[in-house]
Amino acid sequence: MAEKIKILYVDDEPDNLFGFKASLRFDYHILTAINTPQAIAFLDNNPDIRVVFCDQRMPEKTGVEFFEQIRISHPHPVRILLTAYTDVESIIDAINKGNIYRYVKKPWIESDIISAIFEANKFYMANSMLAVKNDELQKAYDELNKFAYSVSHDIRGPLSGILGAINLACEIDDVEEMKEMLFLMGKSLKKLDTYILSMHDYYSLQRGELNVSEIDFNRLIEDIKPLYTVISKTDNVTFNIDISQDSVFRSDPVPLKLIFNNLLSNAFKYQDKKSIAKSVDLSIEVRENKALINITDTGIGILGSHIGEIFNLFYRANFQEVGSGFGLYNVKSALLKLNGQIEVNSVMHQGTTFKITIPSI
Amino acid sequence: MSINFSFIIIDDGELDCYVTQKFLERIDKNLLVRTFQSAHQALDVIRDGYWDSGSLHTVILLDLQMPLMNGFRFVEEFEKLDAEVQKNYSIIILSILNSATNPADIARILSYDKVNSIIEKPLTREKLFLLLQKAESSINVL
Numbered sequence: 293m294a295e296k297i298k299i300l301y302v303d304d305e306p307d308n309l310f311g312f313k314a315s316l317r318f319d320y321h322i323l324t325a326i327n328t329p330q331a332i333a334f335l336d337n338n339p340d341i342r343v344v345f346c347d348q349r350m351p352e353k354t355g356v357e358f359f360e361q362i363r364i365s366h367p368h369p370v371r372i373l374l375t376a377y378t379d380v381e382s383i384i385d386a387i388n389k390g391n392i393y394r395y396v397k398k399p400w401i402e403s404d405i406i407s408a409i410f411e412a413n414k415f416y417m418a419n420s421m422l423a424v425k426n427d428e429l430q431k432a433y434d435e436l437n438k439f440a441y442s443v444s445h446d447i448r449g450p451l452s453g454i455l456g457a458i459n460l461a462c463e464i465d466d467v468e469e470m471k472e473m474l475f476l477m478g479k480s481l482k483k484l485d486t487y488i489l490s491m492h493d494y495y496s497l498q499r500g501e502l503n504v505s506e507i508d509f510n511r512l513i514e515d516i517k518p519l520y521t522v523i524s525k526t527d528n529v530t531f532n533i534d535i536s537q538d539s540v541f542r543s544d545p546v547p548l549k550l551i552f553n554n555l556l557s558n559a560f561k562y563q564d565k566k567s568i569a570k571s572v573d574l575s576i577e578v579r580e581n582k583a584l585i586n587i588t589d590t591g592i593g594i595l596g597s598h599i600g601e602i603f604n605l606f607y608r609a610n611f612q613e614v615g616s617g618f619g620l621y622n623v624k625s626a627l628l629k630l631n632g633q634i635e636v637n638s639v640m641h642q643g644t645t646f647k648i649t650i651p652s653i
Numbered sequence: 654m655s656i657n658f659s660f661i662i663i664d665d666g667e668l669d670c671y672v673t674q675k676f677l678e679r680i681d682k683n684l685l686v687r688t689f690q691s692a693h694q695a696l697d698v699i700r701d702g703y704w705d706s707g708s709l710h711t712v713i714l715l716d717l718q719m720p721l722m723n724g725f726r727f728v729e730e731f732e733k734l735d736a737e738v739q740k741n742y743s744i745i746i747l748s749i750l751n752s753a754t755n756p757a758d759i760a761r762i763l764s765y766d767k768v769n770s771i772i773e774k775p776l777t778r779e780k781l782f783l784l785l786q787k788a789e790s791s792i793n794v795l
Contacts, residue, residue, distance in 0.1 A: 445718040448749050453668040456775035460672050463679060463778065473675075476668040617720070 296321040297413055298340050300369070302331040302358065303347040312345075315402055320409065328358045335366045342368075343412045345396070345405075348375035348382065356382065359390030368420070370412040374398055438605050442617065446487045450480040490618035493550055497625040500546075504653050507541045507548065509576045509583070516552055520572075523560045530571040537578040541652045547626035548650075551585075554619040555646050559589035564641060578652075585648040593640040602636070656785065658792060659685035659706040663695045663727065664716040664747070669774070673714060673747065676781050685709065692722040696730055699738065711741055712788040717748035717762075724748060725758055728765055739767060743791035745784060746771040 298321045301312050309324040316322055323338065325331035327350070335341060344362070348355035359371045373386050376398040386392045393415060394408050454477050461473060513533060524531040552574075559572040573588040594602060601607045603624040607617055627634055632650035660677055664670050670688035677684050685707055689695035695713075698704050704711065717724035728744065744767050750759070762768055769791040772784050 441718070444749055449666055449718070450668075452749050452775040453666050453672065456672040456777075457668055459775060459777045460675055460679075464675070469675070473668075473671065476671055480666070480668045 297342050297409065298323065298338060299343045299345065299409065300325065300331060300334050300338075300341050301345045302328060302350075302355075303374070304350040305347070308347065312405075316405065319406075328353050328361075331358070332362070332365070335362060335369070339368075341366075342370065342416045343372060343409055344369045345372050345374055347398075348373055348377060348386075356385045356390045359386070359392060363391050368416070370416050372396060372408055372412060374400060435605060446617075447484065450484045453477075453480050487618070490622060493622050494618060494625070497547065497550070497622060497629060502544045502629065502653070503546065504542050504544055507543050507545060507583075509535050509537050509541070509578065512545060512548065513552070513574070513576070516549060516556070520556055520560060524572070527560065527563065528570060529560060529563055530569075532571065532573045534573075534575040535577075537576065539578055539581075541578050541581075541583055543583075543630055543650060543653055547629050550626045551623050551632075551648065554623045555587045558619060559587055559591065559644075562591040562644075563589065564592050581652040583648075583650045583652070585650070586645060587648075588643060588645040590643040593642055593644055594636070594638040595640060596638075599636055599638060603634075656681050656684060658710045658712050658788060660687070661695060661699070661704065661711055661713045661742075662686065662688040662747075663692050663713060663719075663724075664688070665690050665719040666716070669716065673776055676776055676778075680781075680785070692719055692724065692727040696722070696727060699731070699742070700734055702738070706741065710743070710792050712791065713742055713744045714747045714784075715744055717746060717750075725762055728762055728768060731767065732765055742767065743788070744768045745787055745791070747774060747776070747784070749774050 296319065299316070300323045301309060302325045303309050303312075304326060306326065309326065313322045313324055323334050323341070325334055331344075331346075335344075344359075346355040346358055350358075355373050355375065359373070362369070363371070370393045371390060372394045373390065373392045374396050375382070375386075378397065383395065386395065393412055396404050396408055457473050457477050461470060464470060513535060517533070520531055523529070556572065556574065563570050567590055569590065571590050573586070575586045577584045598607075603620050605617065605621040607621075624634070626632075627648065627650070630650050630653070632648055635647040636644065637647070638644040660674075662670050662673050664673070667690065670690065674686050674688055677686055687704065689698070692715075715724045715727060722730075724746065731739070731742075731744070744765075746762065746768065748771070750771070750773050759771070763771065770787045772780055772787075776784075
């Protein structure tokens with residue numbers, strides 16, 4: 293059986309507490325409190341209490357009053373009132389003020405309590421499920437909002453730029469100017485294309501299942517290297533690769549490649565143009581069922597105040613047009629999928645290092 | 654057409670900067686125009702007095718949706734500059750407008766003294782003349 297359901301029972305009669313615990317402790321995790329302050333302390337320290345039973349007649353506070361209070365301070369546990377008095381007035385109060393889930397008549401019999409716990413637990417589970425779903429929904433809405441912004445900035449932006457350029461092109465005759473404009477239009481379109489590709493990555497990461505296979509890092513890097521060898525030559529950036537793998541590593545190659553591609557393209561993209569000795573260092577070491585990956589660049593660096601936000605969707609720490617705000621978010625999602633960790637160290641105008649740890653699956 | 658003011662264009666899109674600048678220069682090729690892809694940089698240059706407008710009034714053409722410092726923030730920061738600096742400028746918003754742009758933000762930005770009007774991208778010849786008219790009137794009210 294899974295973990296026992298945690299239950300709190302509040303009553304001013306020690307005998308009642310003892311009897312309750314004695315008959316139910318095998319099936320449930322029972323906490324008992326002799327007064328309401330003690331009960332509140334239990335609730336504070338045990339956020340996983342699912343059901344609270346309380347006696348109605350207690351010296352310093354009635355059960356209804358206690359429920360009225362914890363209904364606000366500890367809204368999650370399901371409230372059940374135990375009472376020998378069944379006058380209509382107190383029932384109405386219990387329902388309206390204490391918002392109780394059930395009523396159990398004293399003296400109670402075990403089967404009543406067990407069925408009350410069973411139903412209350414179902415109710416509790418449904419509620420917590422709802423809370424979890426609500427959180428997920430809220431997160432999805434937040435991302436949708438960001439999407440709306442991003443669609444207008446990153447899709448409509450380039451399109452309206454190109455439309456403007458076409459409007460202008462209708463009026464100019466100079467071929468050189470025209471060519472310059474075509475070049476910029478091409479750049480805009482390429483950016484749009486990259487954006488759409490990253491959006492595709494975003495979706496495949498959110499939805500896809502893991503496809504685990506044995507990873508040979510030498511081969512994996514061999515696959516993605518050619519692109520960066522070209523950039524390394526044209527931009528004059530030294531590209532150093534150091535791979536040491538002597539044991540088997542299992543993971544999903546698709547998110548792995550995505551991580552390498554995003555971090556490497558950032559490392560090359562955000563180089564300091566003024567710097568003389570530009571380099572990107574990639575090192576991969578597999579040991580003890582873990583891959584330790586370091587990607588270090590001599591780039592412009594990330595401002596300390598931005599570091600906390602760079603993994604957020606659509607966050608851009610640089611005004612240059614090249615970023616879409618997808619890249620590092622996708623890296624984070626990919627790492628989440630692979631159960632990996634990432635750390636960033638950056639010094640302005642000196643460079644940035646990303647340290648990644650991924651366990652073998 | 655003679656234009657007696659200079660321009661600063663602030664837009665993170667390289668193509669947008671280029672197109673707006675060319676549109677303006679086609680009317681008067683001696684026009685003083687400078688483009689910034691970063692609102693931050695533009696603000697620094699204006700604050701520190703590094704923009705030489707040739708003693709002309711300057712019209713700032715401002716995009717709204719930009720990373721790091723967007724158009725709304727730029728205007729807020731601009732309003733904090735010395736009155737002596739501010740008086741040489743007026744701002745016209747030149748941006749995409751759509752459902753993602755909060756109408757309350759637009760209303761707020763238009764309530765600033767220095768913000769003259771909004772023109773929706775993409776820029777066309779007709780909109781350009783409208784823009785110049787608005788720029789002209791922004792100087793005349795001073």
